[in-house]
Amino acid sequence: MTIKLGINGFGRIGRNVLRAAVQNFSDIEIVGIN
Template identity: 55%
Template sequence: MAPKVAINGFGRIGRLLFRAALEHDIDVNFVAINDLAPPGQLA
């Protein structure tokens, strides 16, 4: 069972964490990303 992870802030560190989990096929479930910017700007 993969741990649930929420990212508070999708700046430099948040993006690095997300990218590393995807690139290294780490078994985690990202359930939320909190940031001040609108979602379209984060993509």
């Protein structure tokens, strides 16, 4: 089952979360960045 993830804030931590989600987890879908 795919986990849908929205990131609120795209500063240093938001970028690191996005990078980690894309590289390490194949079952996470980024649906929104605010």
